[in-house]
Amino acid sequence: MRRLIFILFCLPIVFSCSQEEAEQPVQPNIIYILADDLGYGEVGYQGQEKIQTPNMDALAASGMVFTNHYSGAPVCAPARCSLLTGKHGGNAFIRGNDEWVDRGDVWDYAKVSEDPYLEGQRPLPDNTLTLGKLLQDAGYKTGIVGKWGLGGPMTESIPTKLGFDYFYGFNCQRQAHNLYPPHLWENETKVDLDNPIVIPNTKLDEGADPNDPESYAKYNQKDFAPTLMHDKALSFIEENQKEPFFLYYASPLPHVPLQAPQNDVDKYRETFGAEDPYLGNQGYFPNRYPHATYAAMITLLDQQIGEVMAKVKELGLEENTIIIVTSDNGPTYTGGVDFDYFESSKPFTNGYGRTKGFVYEGGIRVPMTVNWPGKIKAGSTTDRISAFYDVMPTLCELVGVNAPEDSDGTSFLPTLLGEAQEEPEYLFWEFAGYDGQQAVRMGKWKGIRLNIKKDEALTIQLFDLSTDPLEQYNVADQHPEIIQQMEEIMKKEHSTPALESFRMAFLEEK
Incomplete structure (x- = not known):
């Protein structure tokens, strides 16, 4: 009888330890x-x-x-x-x-x-x-x-x-x-x-x-x-x-x-x-x-x-x-x-x-x-x-x-x-090579800046990847509201590089 009581007393402890082990990642x-x-x-x-x-x-x-x-x-x-x-x-x-x-x-x-x-x-x-x-x-x-x-x-x-x-x-x-x-x-x-x-x-x-x-x-x-x-x-x-x-x-x-x-x-x-x-x-x-x-x-x-x-x-x-x-x-x-x-x-x-x-x-x-x-x-x-x-x-x-x-x-x-997982609001890239570039992917939209080191206007091209995966048709003029969003994202996500070699003057002046 004492042995049975001891076993019953120990079972919750054993079960608890096993459960903790099972929950370890x-x-x-x-x-x-x-x-x-x-x-x-x-x-x-x-x-x-x-x-x-x-x-x-x-x-x-x-x-x-x-x-x-x-x-x-x-x-x-x-x-x-x-x-x-x-x-x-x-x-x-x-x-x-x-x-x-x-x-x-x-x-x-x-x-x-x-x-x-x-x-x-x-x-x-x-x-x-x-x-x-x-x-x-x-x-x-x-x-x-x-x-x-x-x-x-x-x-x-x-x-x-x-x-x-x-x-x-x-x-x-x-x-x-x-x-x-x-x-x-x-x-x-x-x-x-x-x-x-x-x-x-x-x-x-x-x-x-x-x-x-x-x-x-x-x-x-x-x-x-x-x-x-x-x-x-x-x-x-x-x-x-x-x-x-x-x-x-x-x-x-x-x-x-x-x-x-x-x-x-x-x-x-x-x-x-x-x-x-x-x-x-x-x-x-x-x-x-x-x-x-x-x-x-x-x-x-x-x-x-x-x-x-x-x-x-x-x-x-x-x-x-x-x-x-x-x-x-x-x-x-x-x-x-x-x-x-x-x-x-x-x-x-x-x-x-x-x-x-x-x-x-x-x-x-x-x-x-x-x-x-x-x-x-x-x-x-x-x-x-x-x-x-x-x-x-x-x-x-x-x-x-x-x-x-x-x-x-x-x-x-x-x-x-x-x-199930929500889409990121956007992805962002900045690259100091090849005259400087930035890009944003936001849903179906892709915004691209090229020649940042030369283009003071910081022009953005806009592509609708759902219909134009080859990025052949710049539709920036048709969607000024999307361009504005892209500009805001590019400004928000850019921080001044610690290294001079990666700085792009027109971005720092913006």
């Missing part, structure tokens, strides 16, 4: 894969017909596709700043690619390879609160593999000092203009590779036959950076499988130069047939088979994504791992990439002025899939608008920590979980 592993210059139309699930992307297509089929997801900027560094700090270009510290040229001859590839002080882009402030730091505080092991671009090796603005326990890859965007580089970085150590220095923009040898594949041998060496980085990414997952981890996999693919393993190129050569060589320009290497090589780079990226998926499954982590795959901005217009042949920005406008470097749809709208078995409905799609600076509050809510009050983003976690 599950902290999923997070793998955020950021492609480099992958266009909206360059993946199969968005209609690409020439390039094979079966693994990204599988993620789309088993997860959620975001049809209205945007980068934080149309080029590398400010996009990555927006992602990691949760701020749009009107408030971010980095608002353009800034090579920090007052240090010396930073564009001399050979000098930079020898002198780490010349390497890297403009650094973030020492006290910058990043997504990595927030997830570390939540108990996550954090790692970045790939391209950093937010501060040189000799600064405090390196991954291991800004929220990441592990780093392997390119510190510097300029060094990434050769996928067979002389060195990479592991944490704070420079790792020499078995590649002699071949300076970007090195042309074919004098008298070389441009139709002979052997003429291009010097551009393909031994240590291929994307392969080395990929091995480190898989190792990071395996080594941290027993605790929550965040892997920011910032692949350098398919950013030019056109370089890929020959076996991968040969598969597309058979499909595409004869093609003219690309002889190099604007700092990029020549290539004998530009179409086949570019397609091979994207398919290699896709293959590596598939291997990440396989590793997660092999370790039994599939149901507790969320995988996000997107791109840092739209496709390039240079380096031998044939955006018309691949319809890289489909259904948006292709080419210089409309893709990378510009705030038109082709420059900032990017493909994105999110996969989390059992939590995200397979085969689902959302057209809710979102941007890079929404990722920080989303992941903070996911893991149970507070996002910074000054974040510009809003969490889209309810959308991921299939719950």
Whole structure:
């Protein structure tokens, strides 16, 4: 009888403990894969017909596709700043690619390879609160593999000092203009590779036959950076499988130069047939088979994504791992990439002025899939608008920590979980490069300012994306009330940049 009374007394305690354990938030592993210059139309699930992307297509089929997801900027560094700090270009510290040229001859590839002080882009402030730091505080092991671009090796603005326990890859965007580089970085150590220095923009040898594949041998060496980085990414997952981890996999693919393993190129050569060589320009290497090589780079990226998926499954982590795959901005217009042949920005406008470097749809709208078995409905799609600076509050809510009050983003976690969620009132971009630009997406409306550094009138173009996704018809004159709203938003969301190099005089005078 006493034993029965004791058991009955203990049952509520046991039940209470079990209930508390059940209510503890599950902290999923997070793998955020950021492609480099992958266009909206360059993946199969968005209609690409020439390039094979079966693994990204599988993620789309088993997860959620975001049809209205945007980068934080149309080029590398400010996009990555927006992602990691949760701020749009009107408030971010980095608002353009800034090579920090007052240090010396930073564009001399050979000098930079020898002198780490010349390497890297403009650094973030020492006290910058990043997504990595927030997830570390939540108990996550954090790692970045790939391209950093937010501060040189000799600064405090390196991954291991800004929220990441592990780093392997390119510190510097300029060094990434050769996928067979002389060195990479592991944490704070420079790792020499078995590649002699071949300076970007090195042309074919004098008298070389441009139709002979052997003429291009010097551009393909031994240590291929994307392969080395990929091995480190898989190792990071395996080594941290027993605790929550965040892997920011910032692949350098398919950013030019056109370089890929020959076996991968040969598969597309058979499909595409004869093609003219690309002889190099604007700092990029020549290539004998530009179409086949570019397609091979994207398919290699896709293959590596598939291997990440396989590793997660092999370790039994599939149901507790969320995988996000997107791109840092739209496709390039240079380096031998044939955006018309691949319809890289489909259904948006292709080419210089409309893709990378510009705030038109082709420059900032990017493909994105999110996969989390059992939590995200397979085969689902959302057209809710979102941007890079929404990722920080989303992941903070996911893991149970507070996002910074000054974040510009809003969490889209309810959308991921299939719950009804209101649209953001608007999205905002500011970009100091290419003569200065701003943009607002407000429902179906898209307002764009170009040439801010030259146009004292700060003229706004207006497009109705519901009827004009190609942004061909400026209807500003027909909707003065919308233009007024756009002007108010652009003024409200702009703060004076801390760095002189990102200031645009006419905005500061406004």
